Amino acid sequence: xxxxxxxxxxxxxxxxxxxxxxxxxxxxxxxxxxxxxxxxxxxxxxxxxxxxxxxxxxxxxxxxxxxxxxxxxxxxxxxxxxxxxxxxxxxxxxxxxxxxxxxxxxxxxxxxxxxxxxxxxxxxxxxxxxxxxxxxxxxxxxxxxx
Numbered sequence: 001x002x003x004x005x006x007x008x009x010x011x012x013x014x015x016x017x018x019x020x021x022x023x024x025x026x027x028x029x030x031x032x033x034x035x036x037x038x039x040x041x042x043x044x045x046x047x048x049x050x051x052x053x054x055x056x057x058x059x060x061x062x063x064x065x066x067x068x069x070x071x072x073x074x075x076x077x078x079x080x081x082x083x084x085x086x087x088x089x090x091x092x093x094x095x096x097x098x099x100x101x102x103x104x105x106x107x108x109x110x111x112x113x114x115x116x117x118x119x120x121x122x123x124x125x126x127x128x129x130x131x132x133x134x135x136x137x138x139x140x141x142x143x144x145x146x
Contacts, residue, residue: 019126026133027072028059033140035079041144046078047094060085062095062108067115072129075103076111 036054060080
């Protein structure tokens with residue numbers, strides 16, 4: 001109930017937002033599974049070097065998630081511990097060095113430029129991306145843990 005005694009309406013979430021949420025979850029799983037070792041499923045945080053199980057890690061974005069152009073770009077993301085990703089706001093400088101070391105000098109700058117183009121994905125495109133990510137998750141799980 002609100003201050004005035006009226007019942008609050010539940011917030012409506014659009015189908016598009018729900019789809020983005022599902023896509024975020026699947027994409028995060030791909031990033032973390034890709035970083036996991038094949039023996040025990042352990043990941044190393046790309047910014048501090050802490051070692052944790054892939055299920056305890058997070059998908060850290062160099063260019064923040066609000067930019068759809070880079071939100072699902074694998075070069076923009078890496079497995080991070082929750083301290084680096086949340087408490088330390090992604091440790092942007094260390095993340096930038098990781099990207100340039102891994103994908104080549106200047107890649108982080110290219111991602112920042114790419115973020116300025118704001119595509120609008122259709123629901124059909126998002127569904128296609130989600131299907132592909134789910135296939136990749138299945139393949140990664142079989143490859144790493146079977």
